[in-house]
Amino acid sequence: MKSIDKKILVTGATGKVGQAFINAFLNDPNQKGTIRALCHRRHLLPNARLEVVQGSISDQETIQKAMKDVTHVVHLATPKEDPKTIIDVAIKGLFWLLESCRKSDSFKRFIVIGGDASVGHYFYPYKDPITEQQAHAAYPGCYALSKVLEETMLQQYFVQYDLDGTCLRASWIMEGDDLKRHLHFGTQVFGVPEWHKIVKPQTAVEYEKENIVPLMLDVNGSPLKRNMVHLNDLVAAICLSLDHLEAKQQTFNISMEEPFDYGKAANYLLKTRKIKSVPIQTEYYSTWLDINKANFLLGWRPVYGLEQMIEEAWEY
Structure with a gap:
């Protein structure tokens, strides 16, 4: 054109x-x-x-x-x-x-x-x-x-x-800090899943306090690709x-x-910022x-x- x-x-x-x-x-x-x-x-x-x-x-x-x-x-x-x-x-x-x-x-x-x-x-x-x-x-x-x-x-x-x-x-x-806000257990999470609703409330509070990020697993138990x-x-x-x-x-x-690989993300955050992760099982599929x-x-x-x-x- x-x-x-x-x-x-x-x-x-x-x-x-x-x-x-x-x-x-x-x-x-x-x-x-x-x-x-x-x-x-x-x-x-x-x-x-x-x-x-x-x-x-x-x-x-x-x-x-x-x-x-x-x-x-x-x-x-x-x-x-x-x-x-x-x-x-x-x-x-x-x-x-x-x-x-x-x-x-x-x-x-x-x-x-x-x-x-x-x-x-x-x-x-x-x-x-x-x-x-x-x-x-x-x-x-x-x-x-x-x-x-x-x-x-x-x-x-x-x-x-x-x-x-x-x-x-x-x-x-x-954009900006969207990804960081997605990967935390607080109630102001960006997008879905809402991690604080998947784990017990007290557990979510502890994870957020310790700056732990979720490692999302797909239906087969592997790190999800999204x-x-x-x-x-x-x-x-x-x-x-x-x-x-x-x-x-x-x-x-x-x-x-x-795709964004939650496993690779968890490894990168641990390596570069000493941020730990916890696996979260879901019923979603990697794509x-x-x-x-x-x-x-x-x-x-x-x-x-x-x-x-x-x-x-x-x-x-």
């Missing part, structure tokens, strides 16, 4: 990925154009190249206003685990956006940030690395279902209208996908080169998200691996 001055509509603009992408785009001298952020309740700091449209993604008139003269859409809005908003965001919102895109004279590309929740994350056993051809398999809950619905709707617009779009199927997104990606690497993939010819109508897995397609077609490779992720989290 020929590089042009872009007018990018960003949904979910005030979230972790939205703010990081907007900052990266506006601070990159090679990126020409402006950002239009669709914000529902929260706000963004002003910038000469940033315009804000307030309103709900499920409202057609709001979307029509937000889509005026837009060349690219980066769709980040997500309902999380909220049954009350899943239809408004994952179906109505995405539908109005795609409808506006297919009727627009200025539109060039639609980018959806999906997730490995659409293939079941670590809930289901996979004997081989998970490629982009893997059939959808949402785990229980509405968030995973929303990721399947997003990918499916985008794919159908490829088929029905030859829409130019890309799905970046991201794994669990980490897919993660650093926020900076995901933002790099988004920026690369805006104009890349090979990104048209493609889905790409976006993750670390290798490996194959990112070769993104490397082959886009030339994208993540910068962050396990050690870099740990170092950033503990030095944050």
Whole structure:
């Protein structure tokens, strides 16, 4: 795709990925154009190249206003685990956006940030690395279902209208001290599992006091391998996908080169920081998200691996 001055509509603009992408785009001298952020309740700091449209993604008139003269859409809005908003965001919102895109004279590309929740994350056993051809398999809950619905709707617009779009199927997104907050037994744990609910309450208190980290075991009793990606690497993939010819109508897995291995993490923390670990048995499965397609077609490779992720989290 020929590089042009872009007018990018960003949904979910005030979230972790939205703010990081907007900052990266506006601070990159090679990126020409402006950002239009669709914000529902929260706000963004002003910038000469940033315009804000307030309103709900499920409202057609709001979307029509937000889509005026837009060349690219980066769709980040997500309902999380909220049954009350899943239809408004994952179906109505995405539908109005795609409808506006297919009727627009200025539109060039639609980018959806999906997730490995659409293939079941670590809930289901996979004997081989998970490629982009893997059939959808949402785990229980509405968030995973929303990721399947997003990918499916985008794919159908490829088929029905030859829409130019890309799905970046991201794994669990980490930044700052997220990983450190994940690997502790306190009640303010980041993400799941919530370790303090797996062990006895007093045991969790003792582990937290002694700075012991959990060593997550899979259903077979081996250290679990889980897919993660650093926020900076995901933002790099988004920026690369805006104009890349090979990104048209493609889905790409976006993750670390290798899954995050809780066993290797425990060994590294013991070696570098004298931090001990305790094994925690779970009923989850180790998985490996194959990112070769993104490397082959886009030339994208993540910068962050396990050690870099740990170092950033503990030095944050």
